[in-house]
Amino acid sequence: MQRPLAGLNRGNLVRELTAGVTLLAIAIPLNIGYAQIAGLPPTAGLYALIVPTVVYALLVSSRQLVVSPDAAAAALVASSIGGLATAGSVDYASLALAQAIICGILFVLMAFFKLGFLANFLSKPILVGFVGGLALDILVSQIAKMLGVKIDSGGEFTEKVVGLVSGLGTANLWSVVIAAVAVAVLLIGKRLARAVPWALVVLILATALVVAADLVDTGVDVLGEVPAGPPTITWPVIEWSSWFVLIPSAIALTLITTAEGLLVSRSYAERNGYKTSPNRDLFAFGLGNIAAGASGSFAMGSSTSRTAAMDQVGSRTQLPSLVLAVGTLLLLIFGTALLADIPSPAIGAIVAVAILPLLGIRDFAAFWRADRFEFAIAAVCFVVTLFVGSIPGIVVAFVLALINLAKRAANPAIDVLQRGGTPTESLLMGAPAGSITAPGIIVIRLAAPLFFANADVFSQSVHNAVRAADGLRYLIVDMEAVTDVDVTGAESFAALKVWLATHNVELGFSRVRPDARERLRQLGMLGDERVFPTNRAAIEELVPDTE
Structure with a gap:
């Protein structure tokens, strides 16, 4: 203190x-x-x-x-x-x-x-x-x-201004x-x-x-006279x-x-x-x-x-x-x-x-x-x-x-770290671009908690990324910045999981925060999906399956 x-x-x-x-x-x-x-x-x-x-x-x-x-x-x-x-x-x-x-x-x-x-x-x-x-x-x-x-x-501002202007003649x-x-x-x-x-x-x-x-x-x-004496x-x-x-x-x-x-x-x-x-x-x-x-x-x-x-x-x-x-x-x-x-x-x-x-x-x-x-x-x-x-x-x-x-949270940074087989330095945690080729894999990162204000924006971003990719088999969601999820966000994600399944895209997670893992399980977001410690680990494990 x-x-x-x-x-x-x-x-x-x-x-x-x-x-x-x-x-x-x-x-x-x-x-x-x-x-x-x-x-x-x-x-x-x-x-x-x-x-x-x-x-x-x-x-x-x-x-x-x-x-x-x-x-x-x-x-x-x-x-x-x-x-x-x-x-x-x-x-x-x-x-x-x-x-x-x-x-x-x-x-x-x-x-x-x-x-x-x-x-x-x-x-x-x-x-x-x-x-x-x-x-x-x-x-x-x-x-x-x-x-x-x-x-x-003690009056309102407009009253003070009016009183001041009207009283200028008495200055x-x-x-x-x-x-x-x-x-x-x-x-x-x-x-x-x-x-x-x-x-x-x-x-x-x-x-x-x-x-x-x-x-x-x-x-x-x-000021004029003021009565004397201490407080009691x-x-x-x-x-x-x-x-x-x-x-x-x-x-x-x-x-x-x-x-x-x-x-x-x-x-x-x-x-x-x-x-x-x-x-x-x-x-x-x-x-x-x-x-x-x-x-x-x-x-x-x-x-x-x-x-x-x-x-x-x-x-x-x-x-x-x-x-x-x-x-x-x-x-x-x-x-x-x-x-x-x-x-x-x-x-x-x-x-x-x-x-x-x-x-x-x-x-x-x-x-x-x-x-x-x-x-x-x-x-x-x-x-x-x-x-x-x-x-x-x-x-x-x-x-x-x-x-x-809400305005800023509703439009968070959503990074598509891997698209169509061209890896990026962000995806590989510092590895040189082009050092690993991973066709059929997308890693997408939401740089904010997932809640009612941005759930639909995130879902639409995933839809757009999946549609733009050819031969996509795996979608990895980087969860490092997702510190919390609310019920609306979880329901939106559940619908997204169903949509990914209908398009034959397997879902996985990487870098899930330890303090958020139990919350994700309670809301049904984290089930049998594979969880990878890093984006690099996800690519290295899934690359053989894509060849």
Whole structure:
């Protein structure tokens, strides 16, 4: 099992600690905003950064994925609980805590039943499309902050765009200036000195400017006051019927986090050369959400924007999350007054710059050049996630994955290794072409499991090969790549055996995998037919019979 804080060493300790300070500066204002979207007090967002973050960081296999409530989860919390209680009330908060605990239980169950493999069905085009849709949705909200335009950050994408465009006339000049300078500093600074925590520099300078020039009076939006005090361990006390009512929305939240979290985790792992364990990550999400529900917070998932920000500053461990937890705790106890004057345009600029690479523009261009079908998969997933929502995006992603898998499995490579007496190097396992003449023998190889999607294709390929051969007496099926057979494939093969018998062609097998042999016998595919260890052995044994 991978140790906690994998990847941490003396060489990167300072960088990781600095990244933690940057994450602290980004996460605190964002979590306050997400708590407000969810209809909860700002402290609910800050509490998520302490106990749940520590639990997650010590358990997760991903070295970079940052856990936290995000905009999509916050919006779903508000929409699902809003009809059950009044936002801001004690009952509302209790329902939010219960919802987080249910999410945690669902994650633990998924980990126990090892359902993390579901992430393997999501190819790179699906990953790029899904994450890109989420990134663009987040980007619109950040642009609105940068301009000082008020929009519903928890609404649908089209609503956000309409609100942004219609509100351009209300844009605040000082907000635009702060955002523009922040973007310039972040982009130029990254090129000049990548190791410098430019996001933190931007926040400090922007806050100093707001205070010195008294820009709040000009309309620049700031965070405002946040109540002080550490989180306390609690447990939601609600009716049993309320627990059951929360299950559907908890399932939705779990699906969103599973799809986004595992996809983003895998994306960064592949990019930076380390391995992750999806089931372990699900378990970490589970205990993290239970901790959130027991410490006054709400449902948590992965944060695409903060993970991107950490990647940009070079972080490759979970140490920044622990720094974030300690810093948030100290801030809640001693320094909530420091948060009041942080300008929202600067926060929006930091997140916007971090999120740009996740739009996948270069990846889309590469898909277009390489494979139009892969491009279409990425585009459909992007559009559905963006315009319909995260949950439909998840469903479409899995459906597209299955379609893509079935499309490729339905057209496997089927090699005719011997036709009409001219042997090939593939057939003879490296022997020179022409070294053995084997008239009347065909060796055919299916480079995939035999199942319902490709059974007919394989059968037709055999028919065509047999009809094209003169004086054919033996058909040898190379089974090395056939790792499994389903009932439909077996029934199709049974019909093929009857057809071969009517054409006086004897059937045999070569290179049957030991782990598949019993399965073939159970399905009736392997009976009295001869089984050869290699293609060479089949030819050498049958050649005398053909002369």
